[in-house]
Amino acid sequence: xxxxxxxxxxxxxxxxxxxxxxxxxxxxxxxxxxxxxxxxxxxxxxxxxxxxxxxxxxxxxxxxxxxxxxxxxxxxxxxxxxxxxxxxxxxxxxxxxxxxxxxxxxxxxxxxxxxxxxxxxxxxxxxxxxxxxx
Numbered sequence: 294x295x296x297x298x299x300x301x302x303x304x305x306x307x308x309x310x311x312x313x314x315x316x317x318x319x320x321x322x323x324x325x326x327x328x329x330x331x332x333x334x335x336x337x338x339x340x341x342x343x344x345x346x347x348x349x350x351x352x353x354x355x356x357x358x359x360x361x362x363x364x365x366x367x368x369x370x371x372x373x374x375x376x377x378x379x380x381x382x383x384x385x386x387x388x389x390x391x392x393x394x395x396x397x398x399x400x401x402x403x404x405x406x407x408x409x410x411x412x413x414x415x416x417x418x419x420x421x422x423x424x425x426x427x
Contacts, residue, residue, distance in 0.1 A: 337404070343425070362395075364383070366424050381400055383395070396412070397419045
């Protein structure tokens with residue numbers, strides 16, 4: 294019985310001491326016990342959206358959609374992360390060959406490359422953006 298009590302006491306003290314090592318930067322513990330906050334990278338400079346979209350048009354639009362009259366808006370810094378987002382609009386053709394009209398996408402650019410794209414929705418700011426042809 295004494296052995297079990299000793300093991301429980303040892304385990305409890307190990308857990309208590311181990312928990313001290315996980316205090317975050319805002320915990321009410323001494324400074325030497327706190328985790329340091331991660332250094333945030335400075336935001337990258339705004340990309341040349343015209344050049345990026347022109348060079349990576351096949352990432353933004355399908356080749357079979359035959360994008361015409363491609364236009365881009367100024368980039369905006371992402372709320373989360375170091376990247377940039379920009380609205381891209383073009384006249385597209387469907388897979389059956391019928392005209393889809395002007396379609397707008399939001400592209401995410403990081404490190405000078407398009408890393409994501411999605412169709413713009415009503416809640417996005419693309420409707421109020423000023424566009425320039427590429």
